[in-house]
Amino acid sequence: MSPFKTRALEYLDAVVHHGSLRRAAAHLGVNPSALSRQLRGLEEELGTAVLARAARATLTPAGELLLRHYRDQRAAERATLSRLNALQNLERGEVRVAVGEGFIADLISTPLQHFLTTYPGLEIEVRMAGLSEAMMLVKEDAVDLALLYAPPEDPQLISHIDRRQPLDLILPAGHSLAATTTPLPLAAIAEYPLALIDGHTGMGQLVGMALYQAHLAFRPRMKTNSVSVLKNFVRSGLGVAFMPELSVVEEIGEGSIVVREVEPRLLSDARTRIVSQAERPLTLAAQAFIKHLRASMRFFSGDAPRVASKATGKTLKGQRGNS
Structure with a gap:
């Protein structure tokens, strides 16, 4: 079997993300019939269907396997490019992040400005998203990181920073x-x-x-x-x-x-977390961004002021009791 056609895999990814051939074609700026031909060609090459024909585009087991291969391959390519860029001290690169509105004021002020000043060759893509959408964007490899408030546990995601923010x-x-x-x-x-x-x-x-x-x-x-x-x-x-x-x-x-x-x-007990896809390596640019937010963003540099003050009060009280 010949190597998978990258264009067809890109189209498959878009169809799954947008839910239909027509919406995916509109997003990619291509004719729906051209997109459909690419997917039919991919299925003929594989000898099996990759999409189930339904109201909303869903993957067959073969399609799931193929899409995971494509997304893993893209993540590995970005990680390799990131390491190559590291040889030039992060002079080039990109960080894609999904953010809820509640984080925007904290992110856009000093933390983001300072990061862009520190790494003038890096580009930041910020996508506004609700909780469930942000988690899905990470899983679909549409973003590298998501800043989440009160997320449910998910084995497909790994948390890099976890703070208590009631x-x-x-x-x-x-x-x-x-x-x-x-x-x-x-x-x-x-x-x-x-x-x-x-x-x-x-x-x-x-x-x-x-x-x-x-x-x-x-x-x-x-x-x-x-x-x-x-x-x-x-x-x-x-x-x-x-x-x-x-x-x-x-x-x-x-x-x-x-x-x-x-x-x-x-x-x-509500938490804020910065998460990424559990099975995909982070680029060095994304790692630098997490490190920067840990040091400079209020929501991720520590627990909420009330929580921190209570913890400090307990510590001081305990110290007095032992003195």
Whole structure:
């Protein structure tokens, strides 16, 4: 059998990612019939079908094997190019990253600017994505890394940084719940006007799971897919919302928003992670990017301020007890 045709494998990858021949052809800028011919030629070469004919394009077992070979090959090529570039001190290279909106302000400020200044020959591709989409982009090799909030465990992904960033209740300054010093039960929040972010985000999925476990259902005053809208809803005094402390650190500093701990352990144990595909090597550029974010991005340089201060308090108390 002759070597696999790279163009046909590229088309197969696009069809699976976009879900149909037509959408894949539109993304690639080719005629659907040309794309179809390439895939038929690949199937004739292999003597077996690679796509199941259904409403949404799905792979046959042979197609799954072939696509994994193609993606592994691309990852290996990028890793090799990265090492060649390393001989030139990372003068060239690319890092592709999927990011949720909640991380953008933290990423785009000093961390990204400093990284691009340090490595002027490297290019960064940033793709906005919800939690499930970001995880899928990593698995499909469409990005090298994903910055995730409250992701589920997944054996296909490996975590390079894992920090505890609880999902707290954010309140407008002067709110009646602001005087609370103990963790708030979910039931106590239900009587107040509330904004919820949608379930495509890690925050939305986490709140949904907490409500399900507590056998509760909230009727929010507002639903949104925007972290910025959520913050403005609270800052303007319209109601309360769920958000990590670091997402509103500026508003806390200016006194327009306060943060209170929420009772369910599911929310207080929320994590942020930077992940990649478990079975594929990282390029040196991606490794340098992770190292840089570990040192300079608030969400990944340490646990949330409240968590860190509690840990420090316990340490100091223990030291006093042993003195």
